[in-house]
Amino acid sequence: MTTIAELQKVVEIALNKENFVTEPEALYQPIEYVMSLGGKRIRPTMCLAGCYLFDDNFENALSAGLAVEVFHNFTLLHDDVMDNAEVRRNQPTVHIKWDENTAILSGDAMLIKAYQYLSKVDESVLKSVLDLFSQTAIEVCEGQQYDMEFESRTNVTVDEYLNMIRLKTAVLLAGSLKAGAIIGKANEKDATHLYEFGENIGLAFQLQDDFLDVYGDEKTFGKAIGGDIVANKKTFLLINALERASGSLMEELQEWVNIKSFNRDEKIEAVRNIYNQIGVDEIARKKMNDYFEKALTSLEKVNGKESMKEELREFAVKLIKRSR
Template identity: 55%
Template structure:
Protein backbone atom coordinates (compact mmCIF):
# COMPACT_ATOMS: atom_id res chain seq x y z
CA UNK A 1 0.00 0.00 0.00
CA UNK A 2 1.42 3.36 -1.02
CA UNK A 3 1.36 6.31 1.39
CA UNK A 4 -0.19 9.64 0.35
CA UNK A 5 3.22 11.41 0.27
CA UNK A 6 4.59 8.62 -1.94
CA UNK A 7 1.71 9.05 -4.39
CA UNK A 8 2.12 12.84 -4.37
CA UNK A 9 5.82 12.39 -5.14
CA UNK A 10 5.03 10.03 -8.02
CA UNK A 11 2.58 12.52 -9.52
CA UNK A 12 4.92 15.50 -9.07
CA UNK A 13 7.78 13.55 -10.68
CA UNK A 14 5.55 12.59 -13.62
CA UNK A 15 4.42 16.20 -14.06
CA UNK A 16 8.00 17.50 -13.81
CA UNK A 17 9.09 15.05 -16.52
CA UNK A 18 6.25 16.03 -18.89
CA UNK A 19 7.61 17.47 -22.10
CA UNK A 20 5.88 20.13 -24.20
CA UNK A 21 7.06 21.57 -27.54
CA UNK A 22 9.38 24.55 -27.31
CA UNK A 23 7.42 26.64 -29.78
CA UNK A 24 5.31 28.64 -29.78
CA UNK A 25 6.64 29.49 -26.35
CA UNK A 26 3.63 31.68 -25.49
CA UNK A 27 1.39 28.62 -25.84
CA UNK A 28 3.38 26.04 -23.85
CA UNK A 29 5.28 28.09 -21.25
CA UNK A 30 2.04 29.02 -19.39
CA UNK A 31 1.23 25.29 -19.14
CA UNK A 32 4.63 24.50 -17.68
CA UNK A 33 4.19 27.47 -15.35
CA UNK A 34 0.78 26.56 -13.89
CA UNK A 35 1.62 22.87 -13.59
CA UNK A 36 4.75 23.79 -11.61
CA UNK A 37 2.79 25.75 -8.98
CA UNK A 38 2.13 22.57 -7.02
CA UNK A 39 -0.81 21.99 -4.74
CA UNK A 40 -1.93 18.89 -2.84
CA UNK A 41 -2.60 16.94 -6.07
CA UNK A 42 -5.73 15.70 -4.27
CA UNK A 43 -7.62 14.45 -7.33
CA UNK A 44 -4.83 12.40 -8.95
CA UNK A 45 -3.90 11.01 -5.53
CA UNK A 46 -7.48 9.77 -5.13
CA UNK A 47 -7.30 8.11 -8.56
CA UNK A 48 -4.09 6.29 -7.61
CA UNK A 49 -5.46 5.33 -4.18
CA UNK A 50 -8.58 3.86 -5.80
CA UNK A 51 -6.43 1.82 -8.19
CA UNK A 52 -4.18 0.64 -5.34
CA UNK A 53 -7.26 -0.35 -3.33
CA UNK A 54 -7.78 -3.25 -5.74
CA UNK A 55 -4.07 -4.03 -6.21
CA UNK A 56 -4.06 -2.42 -9.63
CA UNK A 57 -0.93 -1.15 -11.37
CA UNK A 58 -0.01 2.33 -10.13
CA UNK A 59 2.30 2.69 -13.12
CA UNK A 60 -0.62 2.14 -15.52
CA UNK A 61 -2.68 4.66 -13.55
CA UNK A 62 -0.08 7.44 -13.56
CA UNK A 63 -0.90 8.94 -16.98
CA UNK A 64 -4.68 9.05 -16.28
CA UNK A 65 -3.94 10.55 -12.85
CA UNK A 66 -1.86 13.32 -14.44
CA UNK A 67 -4.68 13.78 -16.98
CA UNK A 68 -7.03 14.60 -14.11
CA UNK A 69 -4.55 17.14 -12.72
CA UNK A 70 -4.00 18.73 -16.15
CA UNK A 71 -7.78 18.99 -16.60
CA UNK A 72 -8.21 20.49 -13.12
CA UNK A 73 -5.55 23.12 -13.82
CA UNK A 74 -7.13 23.87 -17.20
CA UNK A 75 -10.36 24.75 -15.38
CA UNK A 76 -8.41 26.96 -12.96
CA UNK A 77 -6.77 28.79 -15.86
CA UNK A 78 -10.18 29.70 -17.30
CA UNK A 79 -11.85 30.26 -13.90
CA UNK A 80 -9.15 32.82 -13.00
CA UNK A 81 -10.00 34.80 -16.15
CA UNK A 82 -13.71 34.77 -15.29
CA UNK A 83 -13.03 35.74 -11.67
CA UNK A 84 -10.37 38.31 -12.66
CA UNK A 85 -8.18 36.65 -10.02
CA UNK A 86 -4.65 38.10 -9.72
CA UNK A 87 -3.13 35.23 -7.73
CA UNK A 88 -3.17 31.44 -7.78
CA UNK A 89 -1.33 29.59 -4.99
CA UNK A 90 0.42 32.83 -4.10
CA UNK A 91 1.76 33.38 -7.64
CA UNK A 92 0.54 35.47 -10.57
CA UNK A 93 -2.30 33.87 -12.51
CA UNK A 94 -1.57 33.04 -16.14
CA UNK A 95 -3.87 35.74 -17.54
CA UNK A 96 -2.12 38.31 -15.30
CA UNK A 97 1.42 37.15 -16.12
CA UNK A 98 0.65 36.92 -19.85
CA UNK A 99 -2.85 37.97 -21.01
CA UNK A 100 -6.40 36.62 -21.34
CA UNK A 101 -5.91 35.33 -24.89
CA UNK A 102 -2.80 33.37 -23.95
CA UNK A 103 -4.56 31.89 -20.92
CA UNK A 104 -7.58 30.82 -22.99
CA UNK A 105 -5.50 29.17 -25.71
CA UNK A 106 -3.06 27.48 -23.30
CA UNK A 107 -6.06 26.17 -21.38
CA UNK A 108 -7.51 24.77 -24.60
CA UNK A 109 -4.30 22.84 -25.25
CA UNK A 110 -4.34 21.53 -21.67
CA UNK A 111 -7.78 20.03 -22.27
CA UNK A 112 -6.45 18.29 -25.40
CA UNK A 113 -3.42 17.03 -23.43
CA UNK A 114 -5.73 15.72 -20.70
CA UNK A 115 -7.60 13.64 -23.29
CA UNK A 116 -4.32 12.42 -24.75
CA UNK A 117 -3.23 11.16 -21.32
CA UNK A 118 -6.58 9.68 -20.29
CA UNK A 119 -6.71 7.71 -23.56
CA UNK A 120 -3.64 5.72 -22.47
CA UNK A 121 -5.77 3.40 -20.31
CA UNK A 122 -6.17 -0.21 -21.47
CA UNK A 123 -8.42 -0.56 -24.52
CA UNK A 124 -10.89 -2.79 -22.66
CA UNK A 125 -11.89 0.07 -20.33
CA UNK A 126 -11.21 3.01 -22.68
CA UNK A 127 -14.85 3.66 -23.66
CA UNK A 128 -16.08 3.57 -20.07
CA UNK A 129 -13.25 5.76 -18.77
CA UNK A 130 -13.81 8.33 -21.54
CA UNK A 131 -17.54 8.34 -20.74
CA UNK A 132 -16.82 9.05 -17.06
CA UNK A 133 -14.30 11.74 -18.00
CA UNK A 134 -16.70 13.37 -20.46
CA UNK A 135 -19.56 13.42 -17.94
CA UNK A 136 -17.22 14.78 -15.27
CA UNK A 137 -15.84 17.54 -17.52
CA UNK A 138 -19.34 18.56 -18.61
CA UNK A 139 -20.51 18.61 -14.99
CA UNK A 140 -17.64 20.87 -13.92
CA UNK A 141 -18.52 23.35 -16.69
CA UNK A 142 -22.22 23.23 -15.76
CA UNK A 143 -21.31 23.90 -12.14
CA UNK A 144 -19.14 26.88 -13.04
CA UNK A 145 -21.88 28.38 -15.23
CA UNK A 146 -24.47 27.86 -12.49
CA UNK A 147 -22.15 29.54 -9.97
CA UNK A 148 -21.81 32.52 -12.34
CA UNK A 149 -25.60 32.60 -12.80
CA UNK A 150 -26.03 32.84 -9.03
CA UNK A 151 -24.27 36.23 -9.06
CA UNK A 152 -27.26 37.77 -10.86
CA UNK A 153 -29.92 36.07 -8.74
CA UNK A 154 -31.45 37.65 -5.64
CA UNK A 155 -32.44 34.30 -4.20
CA UNK A 156 -30.74 30.89 -4.28
CA UNK A 157 -31.93 27.91 -2.24
CA UNK A 158 -29.67 25.63 -0.23
CA UNK A 159 -30.57 22.73 -2.53
CA UNK A 160 -29.64 24.76 -5.62
CA UNK A 161 -26.33 25.66 -3.99
CA UNK A 162 -25.56 22.06 -3.05
CA UNK A 163 -26.27 20.91 -6.60
CA UNK A 164 -23.94 23.62 -7.93
CA UNK A 165 -21.04 22.55 -5.69
CA UNK A 166 -21.75 18.90 -6.47
CA UNK A 167 -21.10 19.69 -10.13
CA UNK A 168 -18.33 22.24 -9.73
CA UNK A 169 -16.28 20.43 -7.10
CA UNK A 170 -17.56 16.99 -6.10
CA UNK A 171 -17.93 15.22 -9.45
CA UNK A 172 -14.21 15.59 -10.24
CA UNK A 173 -13.26 13.85 -7.00
CA UNK A 174 -15.88 11.18 -7.66
CA UNK A 175 -14.84 10.68 -11.29
CA UNK A 176 -11.17 10.40 -10.30
CA UNK A 177 -11.96 7.63 -7.85
CA UNK A 178 -14.16 5.72 -10.30
CA UNK A 179 -11.55 5.87 -13.07
CA UNK A 180 -8.87 4.67 -10.65
CA UNK A 181 -11.11 1.81 -9.52
CA UNK A 182 -11.71 0.69 -13.12
CA UNK A 183 -7.97 0.77 -13.88
CA UNK A 184 -7.53 -1.42 -10.77
CA UNK A 185 -10.09 -3.93 -12.15
CA UNK A 186 -12.74 -3.17 -9.54
CA UNK A 187 -16.26 -4.51 -10.01
CA UNK A 188 -18.87 -2.05 -11.36
CA UNK A 189 -20.53 -2.05 -7.92
CA UNK A 190 -17.31 -1.17 -6.08
CA UNK A 191 -16.47 1.53 -8.64
CA UNK A 192 -19.92 3.05 -8.06
CA UNK A 193 -19.52 2.93 -4.26
CA UNK A 194 -16.25 4.83 -4.64
CA UNK A 195 -17.99 7.37 -6.87
CA UNK A 196 -20.58 7.95 -4.11
CA UNK A 197 -17.76 8.24 -1.57
CA UNK A 198 -16.02 10.89 -3.66
CA UNK A 199 -19.18 12.83 -4.43
CA UNK A 200 -20.13 13.18 -0.76
CA UNK A 201 -16.53 13.87 0.24
CA UNK A 202 -16.42 16.69 -2.34
CA UNK A 203 -19.63 18.22 -0.97
CA UNK A 204 -18.27 18.10 2.58
CA UNK A 205 -14.95 19.56 1.39
CA UNK A 206 -16.63 22.57 -0.25
CA UNK A 207 -18.76 23.26 2.83
CA UNK A 208 -15.57 23.16 4.89
CA UNK A 209 -14.12 25.70 2.45
CA UNK A 210 -17.13 27.97 3.01
CA UNK A 211 -16.57 27.77 6.77
CA UNK A 212 -12.83 28.37 6.56
CA UNK A 213 -13.34 31.43 4.37
CA UNK A 214 -15.14 33.07 7.29
CA UNK A 215 -13.69 31.37 10.36
CA UNK A 216 -10.29 30.14 9.20
CA UNK A 217 -6.84 31.23 10.29
CA UNK A 218 -5.50 33.08 7.22
CA UNK A 219 -1.94 31.83 7.81
CA UNK A 220 -3.10 28.19 7.82
CA UNK A 221 -6.00 28.50 5.37
CA UNK A 222 -3.80 30.04 2.68
CA UNK A 223 -6.46 32.45 1.45
CA UNK A 224 -7.89 35.80 2.47
CA UNK A 225 -10.41 35.20 5.26
CA UNK A 226 -13.71 36.93 4.53
CA UNK A 227 -13.21 37.01 0.77
CA UNK A 228 -16.60 35.43 0.14
CA UNK A 229 -18.29 38.01 2.38
CA UNK A 230 -16.60 40.90 0.55
CA UNK A 231 -17.68 39.46 -2.81
CA UNK A 232 -21.26 38.81 -1.60
CA UNK A 233 -20.66 35.24 -2.78
CA UNK A 234 -23.64 32.97 -2.30
CA UNK A 235 -22.20 30.31 0.00
CA UNK A 236 -24.08 27.94 2.29
CA UNK A 237 -23.57 30.44 5.15
CA UNK A 238 -25.00 33.45 3.30
CA UNK A 239 -27.90 31.51 1.76
CA UNK A 240 -28.86 30.07 5.15
CA UNK A 241 -28.50 33.49 6.82
CA UNK A 242 -30.81 35.10 4.24
CA UNK A 243 -33.30 32.29 4.82
CA UNK A 244 -33.29 32.67 8.62
CA UNK A 245 -32.80 36.43 9.11
CA UNK A 246 -35.74 38.48 10.37
CA UNK A 247 -36.24 42.00 11.64
CA UNK A 248 -32.93 43.62 12.66
CA UNK A 249 -30.66 40.83 11.34
CA UNK A 250 -32.47 40.91 7.97
CA UNK A 251 -32.10 44.68 7.71
CA UNK A 252 -28.42 44.57 8.72
CA UNK A 253 -27.61 41.76 6.29
CA UNK A 254 -29.22 43.52 3.35
CA UNK A 255 -27.43 46.74 4.30
CA UNK A 256 -24.02 45.06 4.09
CA UNK A 257 -24.91 43.25 0.86
CA UNK A 258 -25.90 46.52 -0.82
CA UNK A 259 -23.35 48.93 0.68
CA UNK A 260 -20.83 49.58 -2.11
CA UNK A 261 -18.38 51.69 -0.10
CA UNK A 262 -18.19 49.58 3.05
CA UNK A 263 -14.91 49.30 4.93
CA UNK A 264 -13.77 45.70 4.22
CA UNK A 265 -12.79 44.83 7.79
CA UNK A 266 -16.01 46.27 9.19
CA UNK A 267 -18.13 44.42 6.64
CA UNK A 268 -16.45 41.06 7.34
CA UNK A 269 -16.74 41.55 11.09
CA UNK A 270 -20.39 42.68 10.91
CA UNK A 271 -21.58 39.90 8.59
CA UNK A 272 -19.70 37.29 10.64
CA UNK A 273 -21.48 38.61 13.74
CA UNK A 274 -24.84 38.15 11.99
CA UNK A 275 -23.86 34.59 11.06
CA UNK A 276 -23.00 33.93 14.71
CA UNK A 277 -26.30 35.30 15.97
CA UNK A 278 -28.24 33.18 13.48
CA UNK A 279 -26.25 30.02 14.23
CA UNK A 280 -25.42 29.31 10.58
CA UNK A 281 -21.90 28.10 11.40
CA UNK A 282 -23.35 25.21 13.36
CA UNK A 283 -25.82 24.45 10.56
CA UNK A 284 -22.98 24.35 8.01
CA UNK A 285 -21.00 22.07 10.31
CA UNK A 286 -23.96 19.73 10.63
CA UNK A 287 -24.50 19.62 6.85
CA UNK A 288 -20.78 19.01 6.28
CA UNK A 289 -20.75 16.14 8.79
CA UNK A 290 -23.82 14.61 7.17
CA UNK A 291 -22.04 14.44 3.82
CA UNK A 292 -18.86 13.11 5.48
CA UNK A 293 -20.87 10.31 7.12
CA UNK A 294 -22.49 9.43 3.77
CA UNK A 295 -19.04 9.30 2.19
CA UNK A 296 -17.65 6.95 4.84
CA UNK A 297 -20.78 4.79 4.68
CA UNK A 298 -20.26 4.32 0.92
CA UNK A 299 -16.59 3.46 1.49
CA UNK A 300 -17.58 0.74 3.97
CA UNK A 301 -19.56 -0.99 1.21
CA UNK A 302 -16.47 -1.34 -1.01
CA UNK A 303 -15.23 -4.93 -1.21
CA UNK A 304 -11.58 -4.31 -0.33
CA UNK A 305 -9.28 -4.89 2.61
CA UNK A 306 -9.85 -2.79 5.73
CA UNK A 307 -6.18 -1.78 5.81
CA UNK A 308 -6.45 -0.29 2.33
CA UNK A 309 -9.77 1.40 3.03
CA UNK A 310 -8.22 2.85 6.18
CA UNK A 311 -5.88 4.92 3.97
CA UNK A 312 -8.86 6.48 2.15
CA UNK A 313 -10.64 7.11 5.46
CA UNK A 314 -7.52 8.86 6.72
CA UNK A 315 -7.32 10.92 3.53
CA UNK A 316 -10.95 11.99 3.99
CA UNK A 317 -10.39 12.92 7.63
CA UNK A 318 -7.30 15.00 6.78
CA UNK A 319 -9.24 16.76 4.04
CA UNK A 320 -12.05 17.70 6.43
CA UNK A 321 -10.02 18.58 9.52
CA UNK A 322 -8.11 21.49 8.05
CA UNK A 323 -6.79 24.13 10.44
CA UNK A 324 -9.12 26.97 11.37
Protein backbone atom coordinates in the same frame (compact mmCIF):
# COMPACT_ATOMS: atom_id res chain seq x y z
CA MET B 1 1.92 -1.42 1.91
CA THR B 2 1.51 1.54 -0.44
CA THR B 3 0.37 4.81 1.14
CA ILE B 4 -1.34 7.90 -0.24
CA ALA B 5 1.82 9.89 0.50
CA GLU B 6 3.79 7.48 -1.68
CA LEU B 7 1.24 7.73 -4.47
CA GLN B 8 1.45 11.51 -4.23
CA LYS B 9 5.22 11.29 -4.80
CA VAL B 10 4.67 9.02 -7.81
CA VAL B 11 2.38 11.64 -9.34
CA GLU B 12 4.82 14.48 -8.64
CA ILE B 13 7.74 12.57 -10.15
CA ALA B 14 5.68 11.75 -13.26
CA LEU B 15 4.65 15.39 -13.71
CA ASN B 16 8.25 16.57 -13.28
CA LYS B 17 9.31 14.24 -16.09
CA GLU B 18 6.74 15.68 -18.48
CA ASN B 19 7.97 18.31 -20.90
CA PHE B 20 5.02 20.49 -21.80
CA VAL B 21 7.01 22.93 -23.95
CA THR B 22 7.28 22.43 -27.70
CA GLU B 23 6.66 24.61 -30.75
CA PRO B 24 5.10 27.11 -30.82
CA GLU B 25 6.55 28.04 -27.43
CA ALA B 26 4.05 30.87 -26.94
CA LEU B 27 1.27 28.25 -26.77
CA TYR B 28 3.05 25.73 -24.55
CA GLN B 29 5.09 27.87 -22.14
CA PRO B 30 1.95 28.96 -20.24
CA ILE B 31 1.02 25.27 -19.83
CA GLU B 32 4.44 24.49 -18.38
CA TYR B 33 4.06 27.54 -16.13
CA VAL B 34 0.64 26.50 -14.83
CA MET B 35 1.69 22.90 -14.19
CA SER B 36 4.83 24.05 -12.35
CA LEU B 37 2.90 26.17 -9.84
CA GLY B 38 2.40 23.11 -7.66
CA GLY B 39 -0.63 22.07 -5.66
CA LYS B 40 -1.39 19.01 -3.59
CA ARG B 41 -2.11 16.80 -6.64
CA ILE B 42 -5.08 15.36 -4.76
CA ARG B 43 -7.10 14.27 -7.79
CA PRO B 44 -4.42 12.27 -9.63
CA THR B 45 -3.37 10.75 -6.31
CA MET B 46 -6.96 9.64 -5.71
CA CYS B 47 -7.01 8.12 -9.19
CA LEU B 48 -3.99 5.98 -8.30
CA ALA B 49 -5.49 5.14 -4.90
CA GLY B 50 -8.75 4.05 -6.56
CA CYS B 51 -6.79 1.69 -8.77
CA TYR B 52 -4.58 0.34 -5.97
CA LEU B 53 -7.66 -0.59 -3.93
CA PHE B 54 -8.26 -3.38 -6.45
CA ASP B 55 -4.96 -3.90 -8.26
CA ASP B 56 -1.34 -3.70 -7.05
CA ASN B 57 -0.32 -2.21 -10.40
CA PHE B 58 -1.45 1.34 -9.66
CA GLU B 59 0.91 2.60 -12.40
CA ASN B 60 -1.79 1.51 -14.86
CA ALA B 61 -3.82 4.50 -13.70
CA LEU B 62 -0.98 7.03 -13.99
CA SER B 63 -1.92 8.33 -17.46
CA ALA B 64 -5.52 8.83 -16.31
CA GLY B 65 -4.24 10.61 -13.21
CA LEU B 66 -2.16 12.96 -15.34
CA ALA B 67 -5.20 13.59 -17.52
CA VAL B 68 -7.23 14.56 -14.46
CA GLU B 69 -4.50 16.92 -13.18
CA VAL B 70 -4.04 18.66 -16.53
CA PHE B 71 -7.81 19.02 -16.86
CA HIS B 72 -8.10 20.42 -13.32
CA ASN B 73 -5.42 23.02 -14.02
CA PHE B 74 -7.09 23.89 -17.32
CA THR B 75 -10.28 24.73 -15.41
CA LEU B 76 -8.30 26.91 -12.99
CA LEU B 77 -6.64 28.76 -15.88
CA HIS B 78 -9.97 29.55 -17.53
CA ASP B 79 -11.62 30.35 -14.18
CA ASP B 80 -8.90 32.95 -13.59
CA VAL B 81 -9.74 34.60 -16.92
CA MET B 82 -13.48 34.63 -16.13
CA ASP B 83 -12.87 35.95 -12.61
CA ASN B 84 -10.18 38.37 -13.79
CA ALA B 85 -7.99 36.96 -11.00
CA GLU B 86 -4.49 38.34 -10.84
CA VAL B 87 -2.83 35.73 -8.62
CA ARG B 88 -2.88 31.92 -8.49
CA ARG B 89 -0.79 30.12 -5.83
CA ASN B 90 1.01 33.39 -5.07
CA GLN B 91 2.10 33.83 -8.70
CA PRO B 92 0.69 35.96 -11.54
CA THR B 93 -2.09 34.23 -13.46
CA VAL B 94 -1.51 33.36 -17.11
CA HIS B 95 -3.64 36.17 -18.54
CA ILE B 96 -1.68 38.66 -16.42
CA LYS B 97 1.78 37.22 -17.17
CA TRP B 98 0.96 36.86 -20.89
CA ASP B 99 -2.46 38.04 -22.12
CA GLU B 100 -6.07 36.90 -22.22
CA ASN B 101 -5.96 35.39 -25.71
CA THR B 102 -2.92 33.31 -24.78
CA ALA B 103 -4.65 32.11 -21.61
CA ILE B 104 -7.73 31.00 -23.53
CA LEU B 105 -5.79 29.19 -26.26
CA SER B 106 -3.30 27.54 -23.90
CA GLY B 107 -6.23 26.41 -21.78
CA ASP B 108 -7.86 24.87 -24.83
CA ALA B 109 -4.63 23.02 -25.57
CA MET B 110 -4.53 21.71 -21.99
CA LEU B 111 -7.99 20.21 -22.37
CA ILE B 112 -6.89 18.43 -25.55
CA LYS B 113 -3.70 17.24 -23.83
CA ALA B 114 -5.81 15.77 -21.04
CA TYR B 115 -7.58 13.58 -23.58
CA GLN B 116 -4.22 12.60 -25.09
CA TYR B 117 -3.11 11.31 -21.69
CA LEU B 118 -6.42 9.55 -21.23
CA SER B 119 -6.05 7.74 -24.57
CA LYS B 120 -3.09 5.80 -23.10
CA VAL B 121 -5.40 3.89 -20.73
CA ASP B 122 -5.64 0.15 -21.44
CA GLU B 123 -8.06 -0.53 -24.29
CA SER B 124 -10.12 -2.96 -22.19
CA VAL B 125 -11.38 -0.11 -19.98
CA LEU B 126 -10.73 2.89 -22.21
CA LYS B 127 -14.35 3.48 -23.25
CA SER B 128 -15.64 3.31 -19.67
CA VAL B 129 -12.95 5.71 -18.43
CA LEU B 130 -13.43 8.04 -21.40
CA ASP B 131 -17.21 8.16 -20.88
CA LEU B 132 -16.74 8.91 -17.18
CA PHE B 133 -14.13 11.60 -17.84
CA SER B 134 -16.25 13.32 -20.49
CA GLN B 135 -19.34 13.30 -18.27
CA THR B 136 -17.30 14.68 -15.37
CA ALA B 137 -15.76 17.39 -17.55
CA ILE B 138 -19.13 18.61 -18.81
CA GLU B 139 -20.49 18.62 -15.24
CA VAL B 140 -17.59 20.80 -14.09
CA CYS B 141 -18.51 23.27 -16.85
CA GLU B 142 -22.15 23.16 -15.75
CA GLY B 143 -21.09 23.94 -12.19
CA GLN B 144 -19.02 26.91 -13.34
CA GLN B 145 -21.98 28.24 -15.34
CA TYR B 146 -24.27 28.01 -12.31
CA ASP B 147 -21.64 29.75 -10.20
CA MET B 148 -21.45 32.64 -12.67
CA GLU B 149 -25.25 32.91 -12.84
CA PHE B 150 -25.50 33.02 -9.05
CA GLU B 151 -23.42 36.22 -9.00
CA SER B 152 -26.31 38.20 -10.46
CA ARG B 153 -29.19 36.31 -8.82
CA THR B 154 -30.77 37.26 -5.51
CA ASN B 155 -32.90 34.13 -5.06
CA VAL B 156 -30.35 31.29 -4.98
CA THR B 157 -31.58 28.39 -2.81
CA VAL B 158 -29.54 26.10 -0.59
CA ASP B 159 -30.31 23.12 -2.83
CA GLU B 160 -29.17 25.03 -5.92
CA TYR B 161 -25.95 25.98 -4.18
CA LEU B 162 -25.24 22.42 -3.06
CA ASN B 163 -25.80 21.18 -6.60
CA MET B 164 -23.45 23.85 -7.94
CA ILE B 165 -20.57 22.89 -5.63
CA ARG B 166 -21.24 19.22 -6.34
CA LEU B 167 -20.75 19.87 -10.04
CA LYS B 168 -17.95 22.41 -9.80
CA THR B 169 -15.86 20.69 -7.12
CA ALA B 170 -17.04 17.29 -5.93
CA VAL B 171 -17.55 15.35 -9.16
CA LEU B 172 -13.92 15.70 -10.26
CA LEU B 173 -12.67 14.16 -7.02
CA ALA B 174 -15.33 11.44 -7.30
CA GLY B 175 -14.58 10.82 -10.96
CA SER B 176 -10.85 10.54 -10.26
CA LEU B 177 -11.45 7.78 -7.71
CA LYS B 178 -13.91 5.94 -9.93
CA ALA B 179 -11.63 6.14 -12.98
CA GLY B 180 -8.87 4.51 -10.94
CA ALA B 181 -11.27 1.84 -9.74
CA ILE B 182 -12.37 1.06 -13.30
CA ILE B 183 -8.73 0.74 -14.39
CA GLY B 184 -8.16 -1.54 -11.39
CA LYS B 185 -11.00 -3.75 -12.68
CA ALA B 186 -13.37 -3.05 -9.79
CA ASN B 187 -16.97 -4.15 -10.25
CA GLU B 188 -19.64 -1.52 -10.90
CA LYS B 189 -20.99 -1.60 -7.36
CA ASP B 190 -17.59 -0.98 -5.75
CA ALA B 191 -16.72 1.72 -8.29
CA THR B 192 -20.02 3.48 -7.57
CA HIS B 193 -19.52 3.34 -3.78
CA LEU B 194 -16.06 4.83 -4.26
CA TYR B 195 -17.54 7.57 -6.44
CA GLU B 196 -20.06 8.36 -3.69
CA PHE B 197 -17.23 8.55 -1.17
CA GLY B 198 -15.41 11.11 -3.30
CA GLU B 199 -18.54 13.10 -4.07
CA ASN B 200 -19.53 13.45 -0.42
CA ILE B 201 -16.01 14.29 0.69
CA GLY B 202 -15.88 16.94 -2.03
CA LEU B 203 -19.13 18.48 -0.80
CA ALA B 204 -17.95 18.41 2.82
CA PHE B 205 -14.65 19.99 1.79
CA GLN B 206 -16.32 22.91 0.00
CA LEU B 207 -18.69 23.54 2.90
CA GLN B 208 -15.68 23.50 5.20
CA ASP B 209 -14.05 26.06 2.92
CA ASP B 210 -17.12 28.30 3.20
CA PHE B 211 -17.08 27.90 6.98
CA LEU B 212 -13.36 28.61 7.37
CA ASP B 213 -13.62 31.77 5.27
CA VAL B 214 -15.77 33.17 8.09
CA TYR B 215 -14.54 31.34 11.19
CA GLY B 216 -11.06 30.06 10.31
CA ASP B 217 -7.61 30.99 11.56
CA GLU B 218 -5.93 33.11 8.90
CA LYS B 219 -2.49 31.63 9.65
CA THR B 220 -3.58 28.04 9.07
CA PHE B 221 -6.33 28.65 6.50
CA GLY B 222 -3.79 30.10 4.08
CA LYS B 223 -5.74 33.17 2.96
CA ALA B 224 -7.43 36.24 4.37
CA ILE B 225 -10.55 35.54 6.40
CA GLY B 226 -13.81 37.15 5.33
CA GLY B 227 -13.21 37.44 1.61
CA ASP B 228 -16.57 35.82 0.79
CA ILE B 229 -18.38 38.27 3.08
CA VAL B 230 -16.65 41.27 1.55
CA ALA B 231 -17.52 40.08 -1.97
CA ASN B 232 -21.11 39.10 -1.04
CA LYS B 233 -20.31 35.67 -2.45
CA LYS B 234 -23.30 33.34 -2.27
CA THR B 235 -21.96 30.67 0.04
CA PHE B 236 -23.83 28.08 2.09
CA LEU B 237 -23.68 30.46 5.07
CA LEU B 238 -24.99 33.58 3.32
CA ILE B 239 -27.79 31.73 1.52
CA ASN B 240 -28.94 30.13 4.75
CA ALA B 241 -28.77 33.46 6.54
CA LEU B 242 -30.87 35.15 3.87
CA GLU B 243 -33.44 32.33 4.02
CA ARG B 244 -33.68 32.31 7.81
CA ALA B 245 -33.21 35.93 8.90
CA SER B 246 -36.23 38.05 9.75
CA GLY B 247 -37.09 41.43 11.20
CA SER B 248 -34.20 43.66 12.21
CA LEU B 249 -31.61 40.95 11.49
CA MET B 250 -32.81 40.67 7.89
CA GLU B 251 -32.75 44.45 7.52
CA GLU B 252 -29.20 44.63 8.88
CA LEU B 253 -28.00 41.77 6.70
CA GLN B 254 -29.54 43.30 3.58
CA GLU B 255 -27.88 46.63 4.40
CA TRP B 256 -24.46 45.00 4.58
CA VAL B 257 -25.07 43.05 1.37
CA ASN B 258 -26.17 46.16 -0.54
CA ILE B 259 -23.73 48.71 0.89
CA LYS B 260 -21.19 50.03 -1.63
CA SER B 261 -18.69 51.75 0.64
CA PHE B 262 -17.64 50.13 3.91
CA ASN B 263 -14.83 49.27 6.30
CA ARG B 264 -13.70 45.72 5.50
CA ASP B 265 -13.16 44.55 9.09
CA GLU B 266 -16.39 46.18 10.26
CA LYS B 267 -18.46 44.40 7.60
CA ILE B 268 -16.88 41.02 8.32
CA GLU B 269 -17.50 41.34 12.05
CA ALA B 270 -21.08 42.55 11.60
CA VAL B 271 -22.07 39.79 9.18
CA ARG B 272 -20.35 37.15 11.32
CA ASN B 273 -22.38 38.33 14.31
CA ILE B 274 -25.58 38.02 12.29
CA TYR B 275 -24.60 34.49 11.29
CA ASN B 276 -24.01 33.65 14.96
CA GLN B 277 -27.40 34.99 16.04
CA ILE B 278 -29.18 32.99 13.35
CA GLY B 279 -27.12 29.87 14.10
CA VAL B 280 -25.79 29.53 10.58
CA ASP B 281 -22.43 28.34 11.90
CA GLU B 282 -24.02 25.27 13.50
CA ILE B 283 -26.16 24.61 10.42
CA ALA B 284 -22.99 24.59 8.30
CA ARG B 285 -21.16 22.32 10.73
CA LYS B 286 -24.04 19.84 10.74
CA LYS B 287 -24.36 19.75 6.95
CA MET B 288 -20.63 19.33 6.56
CA ASN B 289 -20.54 16.48 9.07
CA ASP B 290 -23.54 14.83 7.40
CA TYR B 291 -21.66 14.66 4.09
CA PHE B 292 -18.53 13.44 5.90
CA GLU B 293 -20.45 10.58 7.53
CA LYS B 294 -22.09 9.68 4.22
CA ALA B 295 -18.66 9.51 2.65
CA LEU B 296 -17.32 7.13 5.26
CA THR B 297 -20.43 4.96 4.98
CA SER B 298 -19.89 4.64 1.22
CA LEU B 299 -16.21 3.85 1.70
CA GLU B 300 -17.08 1.10 4.17
CA LYS B 301 -19.14 -0.63 1.46
CA VAL B 302 -16.16 -0.82 -0.91
CA ASN B 303 -14.57 -4.27 -1.21
CA GLY B 304 -10.94 -3.32 -1.68
CA LYS B 305 -7.61 -3.45 0.16
CA GLU B 306 -8.25 -2.62 3.82
CA SER B 307 -4.89 -0.87 4.08
CA MET B 308 -5.84 1.60 1.32
CA LYS B 309 -9.36 2.02 2.69
CA GLU B 310 -7.78 3.08 5.98
CA GLU B 311 -5.50 5.47 4.10
CA LEU B 312 -8.56 6.99 2.43
CA ARG B 313 -10.32 7.33 5.79
CA GLU B 314 -7.32 9.20 7.19
CA PHE B 315 -7.12 11.30 4.04
CA ALA B 316 -10.78 12.26 4.45
CA VAL B 317 -10.28 13.23 8.08
CA LYS B 318 -7.25 15.40 7.27
CA LEU B 319 -9.07 17.03 4.37
CA ILE B 320 -12.11 17.94 6.44
CA LYS B 321 -10.64 18.56 9.87
CA ARG B 322 -8.58 21.54 8.83
CA SER B 323 -7.82 24.07 11.54
CA ARG B 324 -10.70 26.30 12.55
